[in-house]
Amino acid sequence: MIYRPFGKTNTYVSVIGMGGMRFKKEDYEEKPYARAVKIVHTAYDEGINYFDTAPNYCDQLSESIYGEAFKDMKRNTFHVSSKCGLWNATTSDGARRMIDQSLKRMNLDFIDFYNAWSIKTMDEYHQFMKKGGVYEGMVKAKEEGLIKHLCFTTHLPGDQIIDVIKDGNFEAVTLGYNAINFAFRQKGLDACYENRLGIVTMNPLGGGLIPQHPEFFSFLKQGNDSLAVSALKFILAQRKATVALVGFSSVEEVKEAVMATKGLPEKPENFLETMGQDVHTNMNTLCTGCGYCDSCPEEIHIPQFMDSYNMYLLSDDKERISQRLTMHWGLTKDEAAKCIACGQCESMCTQHLPIIDRLEQIASF
Ligand code: SF4
Numbered sequence: 174m175i176y177r178p179f180g181k182t183n184t185y186v187s188v189i190g191m192g193g194m195r196f197k198k199e200d201y202e203e204k205p206y207a208r209a210v211k212i213v214h215t216a217y218d219e220g221i222n223y224f225d226t227a228p229n230y231c232d233q234l235s236e237s238i239y240g241e242a243f244k245d246m247k248r249n250t251f252h253v254s255s256k257c258g259l260w261n262a263t264t265s266d267g268a269r270r271m272i273d274q275s276l277k278r279m280n281l282d283f284i285d286f287y288n289a290w291s292i293k294t295m296d297e298y299h300q301f302m303k304k305g306g307v308y309e310g311m312v313k314a315k316e317e318g319l320i321k322h323l324c325f326t327t328h329l330p331g332d333q334i335i336d337v338i339k340d341g342n343f344e345a346v347t348l349g350y351n352a353i354n355f356a357f358r359q360k361g362l363d364a365c366y367e368n369r370l371g372i373v374t375m376n377p378l379g380g381g382l383i384p385q386h387p388e389f390f391s392f393l394k395q396g397n398d399s400l401a402v403s404a405l406k407f408i409l410a411q412r413k414a415t416v417a418l419v420g421f422s423s424v425e426e427v428k429e430a431v432m433a434t435k436g437l438p439e440k441p442e443n444f445l446e447t448m449g450q451d452v453h454t455n456m457n458t459l460c461t462g463c464g465y466c467d468s469c470p471e472e473i474h475i476p477q478f479m480d481s482y483n484m485y486l487l488s489d490d491k492e493r494i495s496q497r498l499t500m501h502w503g504l505t506k507d508e509a510a511k512c513i514a515c516g517q518c519e520s521m522c523t524q525h526l527p528i529i530d531r532l533e534q535i536a537s538f
């Protein structure tokens with residue numbers, strides 16, 4: 174396993190982190206959740222020392238599964254991350270109740286990295302930060318030693334991530350970053366790196382879309398590695414991302430992810446630039462998130478809408494558009510109907526995408 178310094182936190186974390194959101198129901202139906210616990214212990218034995226969870230994962234049982242697993246793990250040999258979203262609490266006292274609940278479920282005295290969970294818009298950021306809000310509760314818990322580091326997870330675009338981190342409230346960030354969306358995220362990731370935040374990337378396989386679509390993502394494939402391993406290597410080879418979080422459902426998946434840390438190639442300086450060109454060449458029906466179109470006179474969030482349309486193209490399931498817009502971008506599909514078909518965005522689009530037609534489809538779905 175490879176370990177990297179986690180921002181300014183004086184902590185070394187494994188480059189593969191375990192996400193606790195993909196345990197299978199049949200593996201955690203009954204306490205002490207033996208099969209799910211075995212997955213955690215396999216990850217630990219393979220050298221993974223970063224374990225991420227949240228109160229709502231796996232029918233609210235993810236933290237309890239970890240709690241069982243942690244009983245056999247020495248506390249100073251692993252790091253835990255958990256979260257509080259605005260749907261869990263909106264006040265300082267509410268945040269404290271969530272922290273106490275997480276500690277109890279996991280049988281821990283402290284949580285290493287506690288996150289303001291899923292900041293999707295600047296309005297949500299301000300809700301976390303308001304007087305008497307969740308962030309205040311996190312700060313108090315840190316003062317009492319219940320939390321070691323204040324962190325956030327986000328789906329904000331790069332410019333807005335910069336706005337958040339310049340306030341200096343957080344020590345680490347967790348953000349979606351993979352071969353599908355890296356162009357959307359690069360600016361934010363670079364800014365976090367320059368500000369020495371610990372950086373956790375989530376969703377390295379694009380919610381399973383990358384291994385399910387080898388034809389689209391063949392350019393990622395390296396030698397005999399599977400597409401999943403190649404996609405992970407794509408993230409791990411970039412030194413800026415400290416941890417790649419992988420949600421494991423089986424012992425085999427743990428072993429496959431750990432394989433990606435072996436023989437990790439040194440990437441040349443222009444690696445991402447070359448990747449960007451490959452993406453343009455190989456995914457010519459997909460939006461690559463370059464952002465050149467992003468000056469709509471009707472203030473439509475075009476890159477976010479086209480990213481959501483990507484999910485439809487890759488899954489053939491139109492429900493994925495609304496899911497992506499709301500869960501990931503904090504938007505609703507109604508905005509698509511504001512398009513006046515001026516054509517400005519299409520003339521700028523580096524992929525020559527039929528943006529007007531796609532917006533029309535989204536509005537009608
Ligand atoms: S065509 Fe529609 S989406 Fe594109 S810039 Fe004009 S109004 Fe905005």
Ligand code: SF4
Nearest residue numbers: 460461463464466522
């Ligand atoms: S210019 Fe085209 S490829 Fe780039 S973000 Fe806009 S829609 Fe996507």
